[in-house]
Every structure is written in structure tokens, then in C-alpha cells.
Amino acid sequence: SQQGEEDPQALSIQEGENATMNCSYKTSINNLQWYRQNSGRGLVHLILIRSNEREKHSGRLRVTLDTSKKSSSLLITASRAADTASYFCATTEYGNKLVFGAGTILRVKS
């Protein structure tokens, strides 16, 4: 079964707006990663947040992690049409085995 569950399943916004995606997981983790997948392409790593971190920034991306609630959120600020993609969270329980969620499909309309 999948560890991460993204919410919402799909999100449609206007260019310039912010997009927030959430991820919940079930077991203790070492770290949590977010990936983007453009149509017909492989996944691209966006950001990694460790279990002892609460917030991390990378450009227009902001990730938070709440281990007490077993949840994480990805915020994309000032969205662009090029941000249209599927976004996945992935958790690491042990070793380097990642377990991916079902993903959020983001559509940014220009």
C-alpha cells in the first residue's frame, strides 16, 4: 500500500496564484521528498526535508513537515504555466527505499 497520500488529487489555478498540496503518511520516517513529473517524462526531485526539520525553502517552493501529524505540505508561490505537472511526495522508512504517494495533478492556467 502507498505510504504517502496526497491531497487534493487535482488542483487547477490561475497563473500567479499560490498552489498548496498536502501529503499524509502512516509510519515513522527518516525524511520526506517531493518530486515533480511532467507529462511523458520521469520524476524530477524538488526538495528533501529531514524528520528533524520543520520547514525548508527552495526558490518558489516551501515545504513544511509536521511529524506529530504525519503530514507535509508543498507550497508553490506565484505559479507559472510551466508548473503544470503531477507532484508526488515520497517517504523513506529505511535504507534508500522510497514509497510514493498517488500524486496531485496541478494545472496552472495562463
Added chain:
Amino acid sequence: DAGVIQSPRHEVTEMGQEVTLRCKPISGHNSLFWYRQTMMRGLELLIYFNNNVPIDDSGMPEDRFSAKMPNASFSTLKIQPSEPRDSAVYFCASSLADRGSQPQHFGDGTRLSIL
């Protein structure tokens, strides 16, 4: 720098045929992963290697699937005999670390259709 290279990009074959998917990881990476992505089941880890040794193959569906990594720069995933339910996009990924704290780099996948 070259990323993870997968071949072929597309494969269409009839059921019962043998299918071989190929992957060249990023040079210097010591972990390699094979995933399968479908609409119904999402992204599933099939098997992963550390330093060319299979570590966890619990995701391999059944004996029809096998994976090898004869050296640090090449891996294959073989399906024999193939079935229509094997139709999916198969991804290979590689990473530098063996402790799960580094990002994985994905190839663009092989879209497999079994008729």
C-alpha cells in the same frame, strides 16, 4: 551531464514475448531502482540494487520478472513471458547514497504495451 538513460522509450509487443528494458545510471551513483507506473497502482518500486547487488526485490510481481546489474553502468529488467497486464511505464532511477538521504534521478521511462 548525462542523466539516467533508458531504452527503448517505447515497446509494443505481443503477449508471450520476452521483453528486455535497459538502463544506464548516472556515472558514480551506487544505487539503482526499477519502478513501474500505472494509473491503477501508481508508482511501485520493483527492485533496487546497491553496488550492483540486489537489496530488495519484494516488489517484483512474480517469477516472470527478473532484473540484473552486471556492472555499475548497466541494468536490465526482463519480462518473460509478457502479459497484457504488464503494460505500464517502467522507470529506472539512480542515486548516490545508500541511506535514503539523497534524491533519486529518474530516466524518462519505457512505455510498454503488451497486446
